[in-house]
Amino acid sequence: MRVLSREAxxxxxxxxxxxxxxxxxxxxxxxxxINVRDRSGLTQVVIKDKxxxxxxxxxxxxxxxxxxxxxxxxxxxxxxxxMHDAKVTVVVPVEDQPAIEIxxxxxxxxxxxxxxxDHRPLVLRNLQETAIFRIRSELLRYIREFLHKxxxxxxxxxxxxxxxxxxxxxxxxxDYFGQEATLxxxxxxxxxxxxxxxxxxxxxAPAFRAELSATTRHVSEVTMLDVEMGFIKDHDEVLDLxxxxxxxxxxxxxxxxxxxxxxxxxxxxxxxxxxxxxSMAEIHKLYQKETxxxxxxxxxxxPDEEKWICEWAKKEHGxxxxxxxxxxxxxxxxxxxxxxxxxxxxADLLFRGVEIATVPQREHRHDNLIKQxxxxxxxxxxxxxxxxxxxxxxxxxxxxxxxxxxxxLTEKAIGLANIKEAILFPRDINRLTP
RNA sequence: GGGCUCGUAGUGAAGAGGCCUAUCACGCCUCCCUGUCACGGAGGAGAUCGCCGGUUCGAAUCCGGUCGGGCCCGCCA
Numbered sequence: 010m011r012v013l014s015r016e017a018x019x020x021x022x023x024x025x026x027x028x029x030x031x032x033x034x035x036x037x038x039x040x041x042x043i044n045v046r047d048r049s050g051l052t053q054v055v056i057k058d059k060x061x062x063x064x065x066x067x068x069x070x071x072x073x074x075x076x077x078x079x080x081x082x083x084x085x086x087x088x089x090x091x092m093h094d095a096k097v098t099v100v101v102p103v104e105d106q107p108a109i110e111i112x113x114x115x116x117x118x119x120x121x122x123x124x125x126x127d128h129r130p131l132v133l134r135n136l137q138e139t140a141i142f143r144i145r146s147e148l149l150r151y152i153r154e155f156l157h158k159x160x161x162x163x164x165x166x167x168x169x170x171x172x173x174x175x176x177x178x179x180x181x182x183x184d185y186f187g188q189e190a191t192l193x194x195x196x197x198x199x200x201x202x203x204x205x206x207x208x209x210x211x212x213x214a215p216a217f218r219a220e221l222s223a224t225t226r227h228v229s230e231v232t233m234l235d236v237e238m239g240f241i242k243d244h245d246e247v248l249d250l251x252x253x254x255x256x257x258x259x260x261x262x263x264x265x266x267x268x269x270x271x272x273x274x275x276x277x278x279x280x281x282x283x284x285x286x287x288s289m290a291e292i293h294k295l296y297q298k299e300t301x302x303x304x305x306x307x308x309x310x311x312p313d314e315e316k317w318i319c320e321w322a323k324k325e326h327g328x329x330x331x332x333x334x335x336x337x338x339x340x341x342x343x344x345x346x347x348x349x350x351x352x353x354x355x356a357d358l359l360f361r362g363v364e365i366a367t368v369p370q371r372e373h374r375h376d377n378l379i380k381q382x383x384x385x386x387x388x389x390x391x392x393x394x395x396x397x398x399x400x401x402x403x404x405x406x407x408x409x410x411x412x413x414x415x416x417x418l419t420e421k422a423i424g425l426a427n428i429k430e431a432i433l434f435p436r437d438i439n440r441l442t443p
Numbered sequence: 444g445g446g447c448u449c450g451u452a453g454u455g456a457a458g459a460g461g462c463c464u465a466u467c468a469c470g471c472c473u474c475c476c477u478g479u480c481a482c483g484g485a486g487g488a489g490a491u492c493g494c495c496g497g498u499u500c501g502a503a504u505c506c507g508g509u510c511g512g513g514c515c516c517g518c519c520a
Contacts, residue, residue: 038476085478106471108453113481116455123512124454220518221444231520365520414520439512
């Protein structure tokens with residue numbers, strides 16, 4: 010019967026069998042230490058028998074092993090226990106030298122990220138890397154638990170679609186049995202349709218962006234959390250939902266995974282239950298006053314301004330998350346709701362210097378929507394939009410939601426420098442493999 | 444799409460016209476070592492310095508081209 014590394018401590022004095030990968034060998038003459046890695050962690054095995062040590066000669070890190078031995082309580086061992094009188098069985102020998110060393114932290118310097126991604130199958134076995142993706146998995150679990158608690162239904166919508174959901178952004182085109190199709194850049198239209206069914210829905214799925222962006226915060230395949238909620242009182246209710254979600258998942262992460270976050274040198278989390286909310290105009294004014302940079306003609310926040318306002322919120326409010334509200338109407342999508350004056354009922358959530366979500370209220374009134382579609386150059390009668398429009402004809406309540414970048418969230422939750430470090434197999438303008 | 448940068452053993456770095464027969468660390472191979480946990484010690488193998496061309500008596504080093512990366516801007520999650 011196989012025992013996992015984390016359970017070995019419950020078998021002191023007993024003979025057990027563990028299985029895993031050879032993670033590290035240390036030969037001290039008459040005494041050999043090896044670390045065996047399994048899904049639950051590492052176990053230290055002490056081997057004295059020359060014949061057993063000899064079985065590992067020439068075998069590299071990654072060799073798959075079964076070890077039989079007796080669990081001993083030992084102060085000097087990491088974790089307080091180790092295995093003695095080990096009988097080694099090589100399940101799968103690895104003889105070629107691995108391209109990357111995985112038993113110590115790997116440099117994430119931007120110049121070398123390419124090597125990290127080229128050797129992904131191996132690199133991901135590094136304990137530091139596994140910590141990143143365990144955290145990502147837990148964040149997704151927290152999100153699902155929060156949304157489930159709030160009666161949201163998880164949906165799945167098509168990624169092969171006929172037209173672009175959001176006019177403007179670049180899409181990937183492909184041949185669909187002789188017809189032109191695109192890869193969905195957002196489930197926007199579908200999730201709004203689904204408000205008419207379940208009121209509250211969400212989806213966690215890839216979104217495809219063909220933009221020629223080459224930065225530390227862009228990839229061409231992103232994992233998006235898309236949430237949509239019906240019967241809202243006002244735009245603030247949507248902001249509250251996102252705020253509560255982010256507050257809960259981040260505080261939970263920092264409470265439950267302090268050791269992994271420390272291993273990854275994550276910064277200390279500073280968050281308040283109520284995030285500051287400043288209008289875009291107010292942020293421009295503050296930024297201009299503090300830095301002297303004239304941004305009065307900018308419609309959007311420049312990357313530097315995003316970083317600056319996050320630092321400001323951390324210093325002034327002790328909160329690393331901040332809402333930029335009242336986004337300019339000129340940046341509105343046709344399905345957004347217009348606000349008072351020249352602004353949209355839309356906000357961005359900024360966290361640790363980067364935009365991680367956009368939170369608009371939707372235009373739910375059929376006639377207004379049609380007008381906004383036409384103004385945006387979208388034909389409401391075209392096959393790609395007819396079904397969408399019919400959902401409004403058949404009654405959609407006031408609703409709003411958000412698109413939330415899971416990759417950026419993971420990156421920033423840990424304090425990584427590049428979004429790609431938070432993605433198992435990242436896709437960008439130069440990378441389609443592995 | 445625009446701008447700026449970088450390519451040297453398996454990996455990470457040093458070398459900036461001759462001192463390079465290219466240096467160091469980690470890894471790998473051989474040997475020594477009974478408490479390692481970034482083990483330690485001795486020895487060894489491994490690089491046509493991304494590629495092509497040019498300048499020069501002489502190029503890893505200078506110039507041009509090319510291929511492959513990275514960062515920033517625009518745009519966005």
